[in-house]
Amino acid sequence: MSSNAYTSAIVKQNDDKPAIVINNISKSFSIFKRPVDKLLQMFSMREKPYCEIFIALNQVSLIINRYETVGIVGPNGSGKSTLLQIIAGLLQPNNGYVKVNGRSAALLELGAGFNPEFTGRENIYLNAAILGLTQREIDERLSHILDFSGLHNFIDRAVNTYSSGMYVRLAFSIALSVNPDILIIDEALAVGDNGFQRKCIARIEEMRDAGVTILFVSHAIDMITQLCDRAVLMDRGEILLDGTPKDIASNYYRLTQAPIIDREHIRAEILSSDKNKSLKTQYLDPTIDLTFFTESRVEHGGNLAKISNPRIETSNGCPANLLTHGKSYVLRYEVTFLTPCQKVRFATLFKTKSGVEIGGRATNRLSDNLPDFNIGERISVLFNFTCRLMPGIYFANAGVNGLINGVRQPIHRILDAMMFQVLPNHDDSISGIVDLNIKSSYCSADKA
Known part of the structure; x- marks a missing residue:
């Protein structure tokens, strides 16, 4: 698929809104030690639950502008995948909201959206239909999907016979076929072979250059620095830092490679950094009203x-x-x-x-x-x-x-x-539409 095809898709979208708006979302999960505890919890009136509450995301806010390529990094269990699943609509947050403006395609955990009993061909039609394509559109794009995936000889076999690399080949090829405005990837390329990884990275770069908004999670820091305009560091369900890929990479290594005894101190340092204060200001200061758009355009x-x-x-x-x-x-x-x-x-x-x-x-x-x-x-x-x-x-x-x-x-x-x-201010000495920065003074009339 050519860059022109992606460009023509991007031109049609509503360009006056951010691609993704994440506003103050939290997500928690109930962890039950025994299956029976889940049943007991349903009928229990006890204040103390039969489960532990795991907070996966804690008041996360983030804005992804259109045409940005943003990477999310962080230690295992930091909430990265949960965040992407909420953006993709697979999970609902406990509070807050997410707004996605444009057609999105998501590559999340291996085999997501596939029926393992169906053949590869049947899963193409199923998965592409879920992503919004009609049967005619899928028919027109089928040969491109097969060519990119390289699975011609396996396409009529059940996908439960596929290797993990074949899963990724098929899923990535389907996601590309929908001409997405927004592409969401969660470590999907980590299991592909080197040749296919290079092929996918080249296609991601092509999509990025054509204006597709890309959001992805990866532990491959070199991929983050190579592809991204911006990166986000997460830990324990929070955003620690939002900045350039180079800054995020260095802080990621500081956090993950330090001795365990030092990590709490390093985490506190990152949270209190000047760059992080700028990030917090974006959400704590009244700078944006997410419902505020022109209707007279x-x-x-x-x-x-x-x-x-x-x-x-x-x-x-x-x-x-x-x-x-x-x-x-x-x-x-x-x-x-x-x-x-x-x-x-x-x-x-x-x-x-x-x-x-x-x-x-x-x-x-x-x-x-x-x-x-x-x-x-x-x-x-x-x-x-x-x-x-x-x-x-x-x-x-x-x-x-x-x-x-x-x-x-x-x-x-x-x-x-x-x-x-x-916004209103408390200076009542200025009138009109524009402050001309007029300076007032006075002196005795006799000395004027």
Whole structure:
């Protein structure tokens, strides 16, 4: 399957929302020592249960932006697989919620979603149907699934006769066939042979470059650093650190390779680090309202280049639609060029909710250094600003134009691409829409 096929799938998705929003989820399991204890617990009025409560996840919050590749690492039992199963819809959290925006495909524990008595061919139709494909779509993609898996000679055998590597080959090939917006992988590649692993990694890189959001768990730290834009370190059901793959790798080794007597101290150090404080701020500070999306969005163009994922971020990269007066932010969006384009300009414009234009910014109209882009190129556009707006609701546009065959024209424009709120403050000395940073003073009229 070509990168263009993945790109065409991505263009259709709702780009103004994060791919995955995980908000304050917890998950616990009841552990019974004897089977009869489960029955006794059902009928017992005792306060002391017949089981132990294992907390797999403890108030976990995480946002995965569209087009990100994020790796999750941590010691065994840290909650990684439980988190992925909740995202994939196989488990329900005890509290909190998960929102997945887009078609997802998941590769979780070995054989998940397969009927062991069915043949490989029958499981293709079963599993692909669960992932949302029609029978006609599966028929059209069957040859690609077989070619990628390399299981032509075994496809009509029951999968309970398959090796673990054959399971992975079949599952991975089916997951790729659905053109997912979001791909979720839980250590599935660890049991494949080296040749197939390299083949899968190459396909994952192709999907990543085409804009698929990828979230995966792996103990192979080199794979995390090779593939990921960002990584998360988990331990005991909590997120200890969210950062660059390099930082996460070094802290993972610190935590897992230290003597047991030192691990509690190292864990506390990671939790109290400055990077971790930035992570906690993302969820404790009022920076984002997950239900807050523009309903007045209008798009023009988009056939020659495509703006995607317009958003506002804090200075440390956290998504934000609840802004604080005086703080610095970044308005950001991605552009994918679907045709060659020269002398490209990018722009944004802030407006009130009644449509009054407040101000904006565009690439210098007269600059001779405006960039050119080829078909398939994808870039991030950033506008840094300090919030000088007064409390209220505002909108922002996003736009791109350029020379197509020597003629300048608008390529893609999104009106009301972002909706955000500036939070109330306690300064009643400023009036109007924008704080002009006017300084007041007074002196005796006789000395004026």
